[in-house]
Amino acid sequence: MKTITAYKCNKCGLVMYPYHDRCLNCKGRDFKEIAPTSKGKLLTYTVIEQLPWGMDERGRVLGVVEFDNGVKALGLIKDDAPRIGMKLKVNWEPVREMGGEEIFGLTFVKTK
Amino acid sequence: MRPVVVAGVGMIPFERRDEDSLMDMLATAGLNAMDDAGLGDRPIDSVYVGNMASGLFNHQVSVASALVDRLSLLPAAADRVENGPASGGSAIKNGFLAVASGFNDVVLVVGGEKMREVIGPKATDIVACMTHPQAEYIYGVTLPAMAGMFARLYMEKYGVTREHLSMVAIKNQTNGLLNPYAHIQMKITMEGILSHPQSHINSPVVADPIHLYDCCPVSDGAAAVLLTTEEIANKLKKPLVTIDGIGQATDTHTLQERSDPTDLKAVTLASEQAFKMAGIKPKDIDVAELHDAFTILEIAESEHAGFFPKGEGAKALERGETQIGGKLPINPSGGLKARGHPVGATGVAQVVELVWQLRGEAGERQVKGAANGFSLNFGGFGNNVLAFVLRRKS
Ligand SMILES: [Zn+2]
Numbered sequence: 246m247k248t249i250t251a252y253k254c255n256k257c258g259l260v261m262y263p264y265h266d267r268c269l270n271c272k273g274r275d276f277k278e279i280a281p282t283s284k285g286k287l288l289t290y291t292v293i294e295q296l297p298w299g300m301d302e303r304g305r306v307l308g309v310v311e312f313d314n315g316v317k318a319l320g321l322i323k324d325d326a327p328r329i330g331m332k333l334k335v336n337w338e339p340v341r342e343m344g345g346e347e348i349f350g351l352t353f354v355k356t357k
Numbered sequence: 358m359r360p361v362v363v364a365g366v367g368m369i370p371f372e373r374r375d376e377d378s379l380m381d382m383l384a385t386a387g388l389n390a391m392d393d394a395g396l397g398d399r400p401i402d403s404v405y406v407g408n409m410a411s412g413l414f415n416h417q418v419s420v421a422s423a424l425v426d427r428l429s430l431l432p433a434a435a436d437r438v439e440n441g442p443a444s445g446g447s448a449i450k451n452g453f454l455a456v457a458s459g460f461n462d463v464v465l466v467v468g469g470e471k472m473r474e475v476i477g478p479k480a481t482d483i484v485a486c487m488t489h490p491q492a493e494y495i496y497g498v499t500l501p502a503m504a505g506m507f508a509r510l511y512m513e514k515y516g517v518t519r520e521h522l523s524m525v526a527i528k529n530q531t532n533g534l535l536n537p538y539a540h541i542q543m544k545i546t547m548e549g550i551l552s553h554p555q556s557h558i559n560s561p562v563v564a565d566p567i568h569l570y571d572c573c574p575v576s577d578g579a580a581a582v583l584l585t586t587e588e589i590a591n592k593l594k595k596p597l598v599t600i601d602g603i604g605q606a607t608d609t610h611t612l613q614e615r616s617d618p619t620d621l622k623a624v625t626l627a628s629e630q631a632f633k634m635a636g637i638k639p640k641d642i643d644v645a646e647l648h649d650a651f652t653i654l655e656i657a658e659s660e661h662a663g664f665f666p667k668g669e670g671a672k673a674l675e676r677g678e679t680q681i682g683g684k685l686p687i688n689p690s691g692g693l694k695a696r697g698h699p700v701g702a703t704g705v706a707q708v709v710e711l712v713w714q715l716r717g718e719a720g721e722r723q724v725k726g727a728a729n730g731f732s733l734n735f736g737g738f739g740n741n742v743l744a745f746v747l748r749r750k751s
Contacts (some may be wrong), residue, residue, distance in 0.1 A: 296476070296481075
């Protein structure tokens with residue numbers, strides 16, 4: 246499955262996403278590219294009723310997920326009753342249309 | 358560094374201003390500050406314009422060059438300063454440094470934004486352009502959504518309720534009624550925005566748990582300050598108010614990379630720097646203007662800036678300590694919630710309000726005897742924050 250690329254500092258081990266040119270902890274410049282694991286838990290979320298121009302929908306749930314390997318990322322939560330701490334499984338799907346093009350990103354559904 | 362005096366201040370009322378261009382607003386606010394100082398035809402060395410997105414909102418860039426031309430300030434130096442919603446604060450910092458360093462003697466700082474030239478969802482999109490392009494923007498994240506994710510954690514951790522958020526809105530809109538420059542001139546009640554079964558119609562969800570009355574309005578407006586030396590200010594007509602402290606700090610671009618997303622580190626650091634430079638403490642402050650783009654932020658900032666311990670901001674609000682007449686009046690102007698938030702103007706408008714308060718010129722919303730003021734201009738979602746300490750010179 247396609248997904249995001251996160252970065253693990255070769256010197257201190259800090260996991261980062263998105264990309265930084267130097268480690269946020271130790272200033273190191275060497276990273277190992279890592280993929281998030283398939284599952285994670287929801288850290289916080291919101292339900293957006295007023296979306297930006299070009300997105301004609303309501304009730305879009307966005308949340309921050311911490312994957313089992315420590316990567317943290319924002320994504321689209323496909324669940325009507327989100328709650329903090331719920332276990333989620335990740336997918337890579339269109340999240341938005343921009344300039345007639347489908348943009349792919351992280352989406353999540355409930356799992357055990 | 359030599360002392361820097363705010364010798365003149367000016368604003369235009371924040372509202373939807375269909376008749377005025379961005380340049381009309383910047384020019385009028387600038388002239389108001391020059392006239393307030395009694396500057397006459399004395400030359401101005403340098404002009405800084407705080408503006409976030411004139412290219413996107415108004416199809417005009419290089420607005421500082423255009424402004425010196427409008428104001429016949431040629432050949433003054435002119436720079437536009439862009440730092441998201443903290444553009445105004447950053448412009449003042451640059452003006453301060455120019456005077457403090459001795460590089461310039463007289464500097465005009467104008468902040469302004471004309472946001473209502475585009476429709477609401479387009480403005481939401483333009484403001485969302487400050488988020489991370491790949492890690493945030495593509496998902497349709499908005500600034501209210503960032504506030505929603507932050508508020509959910511903050512409310513749970515510190516026992517802040519929707520009632521507390523509504524108290525901020527009610528207090529600031531009550532103050533706004535006393536400010537002729539405020540965009541929102543409407544009295545609201547707890548029943549109308551929260552407790553009545555129909556209140557969700559008045560204050561619908563924007564990005565849960567953030568409701569409409571937790572958000573500042575989208576406004577057009579401009580504000581200006583004239584900065585100069587004590588020597589020159591003494592020849593002008595106004596009581597002296599000096600900028601004694603400035604702090605600025607940054608934090609991670611995305612919320613998720615903060616080890617504790619409820620910790621607004623940049624607010625704490627910027628405030629500490631400003632207090633240290635001024636040589637006074639949070640308890641010495643008589644009046645504060647905080648960046649309440651969302652009601653939750655006024656509570657969180659009041660704690661992170663050092664006025665209350667973490668978790669105590671909502672309690673102080675409950676006790677009425679942050680009302681005009683309370684121990685520490687916060688946002689007597691109405692704040693962003695009522696005055697409005699033309700993004701590039703806000704940091705300047707906060708300092709304008711402090712100067713009025715410290716001079717005793719704030720009319721019905723005057724905080725009695727205010728001598729020390731504090732303002733906080735919050736950029737991005739807390740990733741670039743400026744703090745200011747202003748004092749009346751006795
Ligand atoms: Zn490292």
